[in-house]
Amino acid sequence: MIIIMEQNSTEKQIGDVVKSVENHGMDAHIYTGSERTVIGVIGDTVKIGINGFRSMPGVENVVPILKPYKAASKKFNPAGSTIKIGNVEIGGNKLAMIAGPCSVESEEQMMTIAKSVKDAGADILRGSAFKPRTSPYDFQGLGEEGLKIMKKAKQATGMPIETEVMDTRDVAMVAEYVDVLRVGARNMHNFDLLREVGKTDKPIILKRGMSATIKEFILAAEYIMKEGNHKVILCERGIRTFETATRYTLDIGAIPVLKEETHLPIIIDPSHAAGNRKYVPSLSKAAIASGADGLIVEVHHEPEKALSDGPQSLTPVQFQELMQQLRIISTAVGRTL
């Protein structure tokens, strides 16, 4: 349920409501909006009902949530949440651009790409050190060595860094190195991993499973949030359909639906959806025009030599051109880049 406080409710009144929620054995999450404070109550609210809270001083209204997701529900923060990563904010007026190679391959590769995407105006550097590959014989990533390289790229460019974490046993170690943890599409249903990243204080990019419905996607976010970490960034990356002309089918419709259902920022991965760099600019532009809060794009300076996902990686020049095109689109939809 959601407890909406009166506009002029006092700190004490808010504190009393939180205490009362906790005394009932439930968790209270406070959202301080520009006009009023909203308290989200997580737990078995059926037992206590809403009337007790309704009569407490400073409470304007109590609204039950009938949806299966609670913390992620739009009702918790109708204005939409913004998530801060260093100086970057995801979910605000300014779009967030995350760019970099699919995999960390070497220090030289990472430094070259990091500098080029930074110069083009990217906000956050991507790169995977742990790779979920279809074949066990394909490049599996450099592991912790790759994270050390990422950290050097951060020091050299000043950009925050993000990377995928695949294993619950690695979460604490990976969180030591990077600013943002990514849960990949294949792990969206790995509930132990969701719970584990939910125990960290790092923002989490949660990718939609390739066969997951939007409801399942939001419930995966709910797993992370239930552990106390509300810094979840949803990422649509294409779903599996009968179509084979693109690697996956980018579900643009997920953007307005997620915007309606949740308060979490949503970014789009046009690279894995397209599977081919030719289609990446179109999907990127459609995403921004449809209300996405940012993109995560694969870029490689020598895509033909890339150890993973070369065909879908933009060259630095192509990424720079894309940024220019996106500036026009972002202005048209009232956002900045």
Ligand code: PEP
């Ligand atoms: C990735 O972003 O590196 C990745 C592996 O993508 P996905 O999990 O969406 O397949």
Ligand code: MN
């Ligand atoms: Mn990739």
